[in-house]
Amino acid sequence: MTLSENDLWLLSYYRSSEINGALFFGRVARTLRGGPLQANVTHHFADEANHAKYWTRCIEDLGHPATKLSGSYQDQYLEAVGLPANLMEVMAVTQVFEKRVIAQYRRHLRAGDTHPRVRQTIETIMEDERWHVKYVRDALEEMAGRYGQEYIDSTLARFTAADEEVYAKTLAEYGERITFLSGPDQPFEDPFAEGAP
Numbered sequence: 353m354t355l356s357e358n359d360l361w362l363l364s365y366y367r368s369s370e371i372n373g374a375l376f377f378g379r380v381a382r383t384l385r386g387g388p389l390q391a392n393v394t395h396h397f398a399d400e401a402n403h404a405k406y407w408t409r410c411i412e413d414l415g416h417p418a419t420k421l422s423g424s425y426q427d428q429y430l431e432a433v434g435l436p437a438n439l440m441e442v443m444a445v446t447q448v449f450e451k452r453v454i455a456q457y458r459r460h461l462r463a464g465d466t467h468p469r470v471r472q473t474i475e476t477i478m479e480d481e482r483w484h485v486k487y488v489r490d491a492l493e494e495m496a497g498r499y500g501q502e503y504i505d506s507t508l509a510r511f512t513a514a515d516e517e518v519y520a521k522t523l524a525e526y527g528e529r530i531t532f533l534s535g536p537d538q539p540f541e542d543p544f545a546e547g548a549p
């Protein structure tokens with residue numbers, strides 16, 4: 353099977369975004385002192401690098417080399433919110449971003465005519481993404497004593513607003529390529545909430 357030009361672009365965009373995620377968390381991992389968060393962020397860094405590898409293989413299996421793309425979602429996102437000022441802000445930006453990734457991959461799975469190889473790749477990646485949301489949420493909970501719940505909440509609200517703006521801009525920019533992505537966001541379903549499947 354050959355991918356359409358738009359499909360090839362979108363899968364390559366995912367690959368680029370995963371690479372940027374890996375580079376970001378690699379840098380964060382390097383700054384952390386020894387402890388559980390250091391171990392988790394290092395694991396996270398490795399996961400995002402693997403995701404880039406999965407997309408590269410998936411695209412190859414579908415008959416193409418991945419397209420080299422210069423930009424990624426994170427670039428626009430960090431440009432909009434500025435660099436996080438401390439470790440709590442790094443975790444907050446990560447929380448918002450990981451939720452966006454899960455919502456995006458869910459959207460893709462719902463699109464219906466997704467190729468089985470693409471579906472398999474997204475499902476494999478989603479296993480890790482759920483864990484990312486969970487450990488980051490736990491880390492933020494632990495930080496409440498040090499940073500204050502109010503500061504954490506307002507930071508999450510600020511980053512969420514920026515994310516919505518950047519996502520809307522991305523859809524406007526690339527909407528023709530990704531028509532199935534238009535339409536309202538589904539509410540985020542927390543995979544760890546009570547009663548979640």
Ligand SMILES: [Fe+2]
Nearest residue numbers: 370373400403
């Ligand atoms: Fe990822």
Ligand SMILES: [Fe+2]
Nearest residue numbers: 450453481484
């Ligand atoms: Fe992730």
